[in-house]
Amino acid sequence: MKNTFGNNLTVTLFGESHGEAIGCVIDGIAPGIRVDRAYIDRMLELRKPKGRISTSRHEADSYRILSGVYEDHTTGTPICIMIENTNTRSGDYAALNVIPRPGHADYTAQLKYHGFQDYRGGGHFSGRITAPLVAAGAIVMQALESKGIYIGTHISSMGDIKDRDFEDYISDIEDLYDREFPVLDESVEDKMRAYIEEAASKGDSVGGILKSAVIGCPGGIGEPWFDSVESMISHAIFAIPAVKGISFGDGFSLGRMHGSEANDAYRMSGNGVITTTNHNGGIGGGITNGMPIEFSTVIKPTPSIYKEQDSVDLKNGVNTKLKIEGRHDPAIIHRARIVVDAMTAIVIADMLVTHYGTDYLCNTDL
Amino acid sequence: MKNTFGNNLTVTLFGESHGEAIGCVIDGIAPGIRVDRAYIDRMLELRKPKGRISTSRHEADSYRILSGVYEDHTTGTPICIMIENTNTRSGDYAALNVIPRPGHADYTAQLKYHGFQDYRGGGHFSGRITAPLVAAGAIVMQALESKGIYIGTHISSMGDIKDRDFEDYISDIEDLYDREFPVLDESVEDKMRAYIEEAASKGDSVGGILKSAVIGCPGGIGEPWFDSVESMISHAIFAIPAVKGISFGDGFSLGRMHGSEANDAYRMSGNGVITTTNHNGGIGGGITNGMPIEFSTVIKPTPSIYKEQDSVDLKNGVNTKLKIEGRHDPAIIHRARIVVDAMTAIVIADMLVTHYGTDYLCNTDL
Amino acid sequence: MKNTFGNNLTVTLFGESHGEAIGCVIDGIAPGIRVDRAYIDRMLELRKPKGRISTSRHEADSYRILSGVYEDHTTGTPICIMIENTNTRSGDYAALNVIPRPGHADYTAQLKYHGFQDYRGGGHFSGRITAPLVAAGAIVMQALESKGIYIGTHISSMGDIKDRDFEDYISDIEDLYDREFPVLDESVEDKMRAYIEEAASKGDSVGGILKSAVIGCPGGIGEPWFDSVESMISHAIFAIPAVKGISFGDGFSLGRMHGSEANDAYRMSGNGVITTTNHNGGIGGGITNGMPIEFSTVIKPTPSIYKEQDSVDLKNGVNTKLKIEGRHDPAIIHRARIVVDAMTAIVIADMLVTHYGTDYLCNTDL
């Protein structure tokens, strides 16, 4: 379905980095969800580039909600969120149509769109297109929170620098939403910033690994086989530019473990059932078990580096050198985390709506 | 869409481990594809349990093609592949409905299906259901091969034992199809088998990591954002039981790399463009670039172990101990590889059909 | 999606008239629905050819439920229903691959499948493939009845012979299920039978118009725009061979009416709202209003007639004459009605599940 994702709660994405506007349409969302603009602003703020570790292209990201919201509540009809592009310097990108940037989508876009793509600023492939996704995710997140479901993501590692794991999920997630740089152990922030700045000073860039948690999702959600929770979340997360891997629970470490180490034992807890460990990340047979859903995502280093790179001149069919100009991020992982949260919120909401029906997410008395 | 996957070439799965039959329906497949039963048999054979490293439940896996194939060619209409269940010992599973096995779907199935699930042998969650998927994948694989597209998967690591990487893709893939135990460096086979047998001797099980390659897929296939090649492959691969992570190209290592290390430089090669490295696994911006598509998949240790485990008695709401009886695999990774190949074939074919149209896969003169 | 239909409750169809078997997979159906084989048999019986007004090809239609039902209840996983083909006389059809029958799909199948189609007996286009749809519909219908939703269809006209309209919906629908020949006014049955037999005696065939009613469907179901109740029902009903038109409420008569005649006034009835007329067939803005959903379907005359017809020899590219042999129905409308009921049940159930969630149709205490 190309630029539409979801089964019952869907999001449709549109826009190019230097076109008139970018945006998305969320459909299948319940009527009666209160829409708090301050909440959306807060999430958009966490995606914005800031300081020396980000691009100097600053966009106001002032979004308009064109439809689907009336008197501060969702109407139940599609919500179109639009952000007009204003601060564009297309000249910087003029040559990229013919000399593709390594690590970017320039070359594959050329293969797919035969030269008709709007290549300016990466066009439809630009990370900028995630801004309306974050706004959409914010509306969904508010609805999830009214059901006691919380989602948060931190940088678990960058180079050899490691953050601590989630401990008290709720307070950790709250803290993350207060932090521009998403780490749980505040003492690692300076190290990671220094690591990014050092790469930036050499015209280079860095990647890292994000760890996400979803708290409060009921058990029994998701499907065996093709719409497993892992399938749905991974489908959505791989849509985010620069993501190259995802794993649930103990992830790739499971390849070195034995069954006796990887199985999560069941125990009664009050009237409910819990697992005493969470090696499987809250999911069994593709279905939630009520424990925190946990997954890790690897973000590759930003491909836009200032070092000279080998490329080709597609027009003339010869090898050439490329030196990228313009304004670029030496790291995007600290900004990507809120995009991961937004996409996760959309997927979880979609699965809940599929299971409990259209009106489930409504947080107002119907 | 629950048990149906794909956009234009779809597969719909049905069946329970100890029900009447298991099977799948493949739809959207071109007419005129030659169906070679020996080819299907060969792929099914690679999925079968064998020797001391597998379960002693042996199924004939004699499949019937109920529709969609006429005079040894696909007709273009849905192909239903059915395998009747014969060798079932349901008694072994009687208690699992109330005492869920750690690491299995017993508990989440109970949450989702409220006790109405056919719990015998894991029911609809059984790895056995992958047999018809492999048969379906085999039909698709034959069509892909006629287009010069080849897919292969080996065990890249198990515990601390590592196989070598792909070198000559075509001959490596050919070799893998000749080997019951899928490693590229034959000298590691004995080590891995010994590692499995040692775990088995202790009533335990092992996991591992698979590495897959798709060779010959044209560039320009896939979509930006939601139907990226990574999104589609991961969606399909996470449908396979025991998969808990997937990564493309250098995967999670990218979290420790710099942009200058992770970018794949472009060079002319004859009239075409190649990349001199393949850190991004043949995919840029979600779209194929013509290089090998490479990804790694982690298979968790088989949850059915013979050691006593903590669980709960769901009927009485009390803690209890569980000791699993029956016939189980101490490892499934060597069998799972062909399932990964089959699902990958289906996804790649789906994306090709979406791009080039319905008749693309036909390998006969139309 | 080709041979799969539905959003959350889906049906996937497979099979050819003279292949090994025909069948379908229903997915997204709640666990815990009691499956009564006698109920399924009764609906299949109403589809079977009988007497002088039908083909003399008699199929046992003994179906097998391969999956998704355990201890007489749905498990919540996909239900595969299979009917093996036994009574096939393929020789009758040998030439149809090259000389297409007017009114049939022979020629369009050739265009689409390039000669690889299984042309015997109409192959995948055969009306016979509706048998598993009826069985699937029967399972769904039982679930709907437990929610107080009833569906029935009668022949409202055939040639110039007209049946009376629905009066007491519930008892009319009950009567229809007791009648092999579905008319409300029993006095028209003989006239319609005579009309069919007269056509048959001349080697000709007849069509007619069906009128259907759905009683008890809650208001507020369906979607504005693309998944309107009319859109979903029509999509499903046009899948039935020989259907060439569908209309809701007063249908095409609305083209001669004024707004003051076509609008349905609202009135209070107890605590609820009803309309005093039902010109709009229970649907406003694509959404149910709680009144009976009513629609008419035209079934074209069976194309298999014994009169000599003009056709072409596709192999040699020349005009030719065709005289159809074999066993054919002079009318299928009296058999098609139960297929309309089955497809309608599936669509209504799909919309209810979308609205109320996965478990809605369960008719057992969860």
Added chain:
Amino acid sequence: MKNTFGNNLTVTLFGESHGEAIGCVIDGIAPGIRVDRAYIDRMLELRKPKGRISTSRHEADSYRILSGVYEDHTTGTPICIMIENTNTRSGDYAALNVIPRPGHADYTAQLKYHGFQDYRGGGHFSGRITAPLVAAGAIVMQALESKGIYIGTHISSMGDIKDRDFEDYISDIEDLYDREFPVLDESVEDKMRAYIEEAASKGDSVGGILKSAVIGCPGGIGEPWFDSVESMISHAIFAIPAVKGISFGDGFSLGRMHGSEANDAYRMSGNGVITTTNHNGGIGGGITNGMPIEFSTVIKPTPSIYKEQDSVDLKNGVNTKLKIEGRHDPAIIHRARIVVDAMTAIVIADMLVTHYGTDYLCNTDL
């Protein structure tokens, strides 16, 4: 999928009559299609209300293309078309939230959205939302025309006034695009206008029947069963407000015909095959046969009439009278015809793209 329609070429709709803006997103459209704004304007002009037979609410319908078009060609990425709402008089509608207008969606919207819907001007159910659909259809139509495919719709009857049938399809369709009032026989225009005006003078409204033709569509397009050409077209056409019936070829007349009258005989015509009649509307077994695709659509009388009507006060649960104020159309059929053309273009294009692949519609050298 609620507000998204299509398999490979999709359209997603958003907006409310009196909200900020209305619009749609078209996705899956080939790169390289030339976008001619004059062509879009011409189609939008045919949808606009004009003269005494239409509402006096005049909207500029000045649309913006926010994405997916670059240098006057499609880029291959989603096209978002947006029309801002300017000329709104919401006060007219204030009471409709509690006193639903007969024939409108007010009551069903209330049932579905629980009072959160934006009821002003019919909100999301307003016929106004068809404007962006027409703009989207115009882009698709241009691409179809470059493939020799033409679509046109006329008013075949209104009350007892009948237009002539299509004769020379191409020139008839061209004429229709030059006419504000879409009839083939210009002599009936005055009669139909008088018929509308007479109803309007009494505060009443009229409906009618549209006849559409698609010329030049290749044979072999569409699917048996669920995605038959009839299924896909009807699904899309029933999305248009006020449509209550659709039929293909001879439609409901087939209920009075014999097989010998309804079958379309095949004949050679040059190297190709044609049918000598077109009772089946260019479709056999759900698949195109290369003849004109023809269908009829009934448009119900506009529900907004000025006569006093019976309704209910939903707030107080009592019967009441309703007298509609504001600006309304006494007929919309002459405006609806271009919406039918637009939706038909989108469906035909979707089926062609499914069959021939993503790049098929490109009308520029790739």
